[in-house]
Amino acid sequence: MKIELHVSKIIELSNPKLETIVGIFQVITQELLPRLIDGIVLNFADEMIQNEDKAVRCERCGSSGTLRWKTRHGEMTKIITIFQPVLISQLQVECVNCNHRYYITRRLLGIAPRKNITDETKRKLGLIGALASFRVSEKITSLFGWRLDKMMIWRCVQQTAEEIEFDLDPEEEANGEADGTGIPIQGIKKRGKELKVFVQNKKNGGIRIAGLSIGDYDKDWGALFRPLIPALQRFVQPFLLVTDGDTGAFKALQGKVRVLFQRCLWHIPYQMSYFLWKDGVKRKSDVWYDCMSQLFDVCSLREHIDDETVIQKLVSLKKRRLNKLIGYCRSSGLTSCASYLSNARHDLFTSLENKLKGYTTSHVERVMRTVNLRINVGKWSLKGALNSTKIRLAYYYNGWDA
Ligand SMILES: [Zn+2]
Known part of the structure; x- marks a missing residue:
């Protein structure tokens, strides 16, 4: 669809300094973005209704091409973009067939019902929150025009992590390293829980994360490895596991898969x-x-x-x-x-x-430094620690990106 935009604005400024101009630009974009979203969504909605678009079905009765306008300026709603949160007015339609009235703005924008953020934006904020502390994330984003609080970034970290799963790659090396590190958990003295990481070596000399879990010290390795058993069984040769701890924790795997143990x-x-x-x-x-x-x-x-x-x-x-x-x-x-x-x-x-x-756990040691740079800032809930580490490691080692 072609849309002709007319932007006219009188600006007043006392000097031509770059900082002043950039400041004006920021004000203009802040005003322009919600108007741009409003205008474009309205154009698409109009076309959809006028053409009685057969691909669009009533969300209640399922009949197609039966929508008519209820209001073009419904209740305002807040949407999060990567530049700033914006307030836009919602478009409401009515089904001629069943008289059901509903808003179509989110559907057109590609945002899930009752959500105010797209998955893409959520991943970006989730990555920021996994790379830097929540307070630093809030500060940095505010420097670029955001007005987002720490909690928003925290929520994005949790939701983004839900999408990430680690697994073994049968195309890569049949060897890897496992290690744990103590992490600071709310309500538990010192480093009360252990974050366990399992890395798989890659044929090009690099590494990838194959498993991650949080639990008690020296226990719960089974929880990390159990989901990987089918993948471990696919390797033709026995899998070599290098660890710096007692291999007894891993012996549960024996009998199910062929694993060779090497102490670091x-x-x-x-x-x-x-x-x-x-x-x-x-x-x-x-x-x-x-x-x-x-x-x-x-x-x-x-x-x-x-x-x-x-x-x-x-x-x-x-x-x-x-x-x-x-x-x-x-x-x-x-x-x-x-x-x-x-x-x-x-x-x-x-x-x-x-x-x-493979005689040492030097690769996973390096991974642990990546973990600790983030995890040492503050005290965590179990889930919070696991989730931010998931995103962080997926980004650094498994090619995941927002
Ligand atoms: Zn209907």
Whole structure:
């Protein structure tokens, strides 16, 4: 449809400074936008009614081409655009067939009934709220002419997140990393809940998010992985899962899917320093240095070792040294250290033994920094934390955009 626009406005300004002109422009657009929407919607409605458009059906009786005007200037309603909220008057029609009267403005604008925002605008605001704190979002949008409050942006974050689902991509690598991070939740002391992230490695060296959940520490990994079981089963080779925690949490998967577990070799010595402290070993004492250097050596591996015999010899060498260290811990009364290393030892060389890539959780560590930059601002409800993280990670890693 062609519509001829006539805009005439007398403006008064005291100087020709750019800031003044841009200010005037902002005032003009604020006045113009609702008039533009009103005019265009009215033109389309008029055409639809005059032509007795057969594609348009009465929302109650379903008959087509039976609409007539009730009012061209009905009750005002507020609509959110990416520039500003606008007030427009609603167009009301009546069905000749059943006498049902209703507003058609939202239908023409492509906005759901009783909503005041399109999905597109909602996603944009949702993304802003996931990238910056709600207060910063409010401030930044206000600099560009918005008058939106924090709650509006918060609501957009929640609704936008509903559309986002994570899953495994069967076309990408059959390996990934899983890790959790504590998050600040309203009404719970310290970092009371754990946000769990599962990333899948991509063939081009990048990563994508395959699963996300919030729950208690070290629990609920099943909730994250259960929906992924059909996707895991589609991989021809067993799926390699690298994690910095006890693999017991994931063992529930075994039997259902073929999963190989690899403990993060980078984390092992760092977690060991905690257990040494727990066993009362003084930091930087002789015993401390002995244990740590032994363990660093056990955990350091070169990549791209291909020779089968070298791999076998290397693994048995490392295992012997580790067992010696465990024996030393036991005989020295370092019980926490001994049981920590005993639990971990079965999953230390899985990747090497199977000639697979992936010894560390370095990718998911990076994802956690992306999470924390946002999640550390304020205290969250469980759902709020999950939703803003969903959008944020979908945007940074899975190609989702508003
Ligand atoms: Zn009707």
